[in-house]
Amino acid sequence: MGLTLYEKIWNDHAIAHGAGGRTLLYIDRQLVHDGSFHAFLALKQAGRAVRRPEASFATPDHYVPTHNRHPITHPELRDKVETLAANAAANGITIYPVGDDRQGIVHVVGPEQGITQPGITLVCGDSHTSTHGAFGALAFGIGASEVAHVLATQALWQAPSKTFRVTVEGALSPGVHAKDIILALIARIGAFGGTGYTFEYAGPGIRALSMEARMTICNMSIEAGAKAGLVAPDETTFAYLHGRPQAPKGEYWERAVALWRALPSDPDSRFDREVTLDASALEPMATWGTSPEHGVGISGVVPDPSREADAARRGSMEKALGYMDLRPGARIDGLPIERVFIGSCTNSRLEDLRAAAEVVRGRKAKVPALVVPGSGLVKRDAEAEGLDRVFLDAGFEWRDAGCSMCVGMNGDLAGSGERVASTSNRNFEGRQGKGARTHLMSPAMAAAAAVTGCITDVRKLLR
């Protein structure tokens, strides 16, 4: 029987075997950010050194302010950013610091710099590390103890996950995006439907997507409970990586591509679970509740908890409706919103900003709207094609790169009770600020919400 992409990467990185199928897995690349200070401290306290400084790359993202940051005046934020710089310097780790165009959200920076490559293992102390699976890398989020473990040993003890293939048939219609695919998948299988599995996204609906779109989908694998998400590398992947600073060059490039071409799952490989989605049947999605599984198509309504058989789920839906101040049967289309956030490791790349700008061009924001590019390079490229002017002319704020209002650790927060149209990945209670009400959607949908003041089917605004 053939092997899946996941099994090929796993086998290639197995160093040793422990009890019960545990494998000591070699880790090729680690990304560290300004929230990694716990791990560096643990390492220092244990008197351990970093084994391979050249295998790790650092950039501040969670705590970094997204405006007025030269210098950073907030003492706690400055401390986190400076601590990362000091830890990188003390341990010989490459850093893209504030003020460098390459600084940004780790999951935008890694691919952009060519650090993320097919067939490698990549970890980071952040749950959205699953993003990098878009390149056919086995990439997953870890906690502080494991960050320290990888810094010290370049390896991790892991149990294999089961494999789950998500086949996307058909093509997306205008106004429907990668974010809608992943929100539809999570709505279908649930926020723990992928627990214990690594996804492989396959089929013509995935093959047709850009790298940016594939990253959006892999990014939210964790929101379905999956360990990681994978897309087999192909010509789209190679074209994206070619010439990136950390990608293999010259003769090495040819050798690397030859190895990468052997990575896709064999035709006779077997998956533990399979699901098929039809991209052509999807409409723009938005969430109504407080879990990423609470997604509904724009023509849909808020569901009725009394029709949910499972008591725990019913309770969760009722609580979500209370928190979100919504009633069963309410229409999603036309729901007034009070703030818009376009950014996060899910949707802050150039393609995302273009999709939003296309909707915004020539219109005015009716509510406060914030655009936060994923990296300094995304910002620079967006400005080169005038996207910043489109947003600024419409009354949006145009910021510097960082995680910003996705998690609010830098102080970019929504107010209590405010309803936010957000391109981020989590609509948890309090995630974007205490009492803030988050509705997840694509950048195009968030842009439509900004210019109409309510959740709106973006297809009505397309020219």
Next chain:
Amino acid sequence: MKPFTTLTAVAVPLDIVNVDTDRIIPARFLRQPRSAGYENFLFADLREADASFVLDRAEYRGAQILVAADNFGCGSSREGAVWALAGSGLRAWIAPSFGDIFFENSFKNGVLAIVLPPGRVTELRAALEAKPGASMSIDLAAQTVTGPDGRVDRFDVDPFRKECLLAGLDEIDLTLRHEADIAAYEDRRRRERPWLG
């Protein structure tokens, strides 16, 4: 790390599905070092909004076992969520399913995370609600949980994690025993994929 062998203690039910780590400890507290005492921030927003939050009820004071619902600890990778729970004295949690990174983080901090069938977890929570302050027992070597109703359930645990918990082993030390294997792997990799260094 403190070994985990057997535990008999008050168990507290938490009947909320998809409890994410943002809720266990909101992001704004993570700026602080762990030495700030993360247990002080445990469920901060939930507790502020609900004075009768189950973890604050007198009957469950001193609880060391938490019986939760599906997908407990989903979301962010923040290990602070485990530090906050463990810091408040909890040493084991039981649920039908857990967030993957949270599950891993639990064992790294000497906490036993146990998966039991959804129906049984619902029964356990109901029994604990019916008899607030009741105790449960866990025997890691035997892989058994004894409920407040006296029923004994066997649970699965990865033998590697079990070994580490029973001995209170630091995983980094365990890995360093394979230093020669890691070095040999790196030598081979440098030949096969020199661009990875």
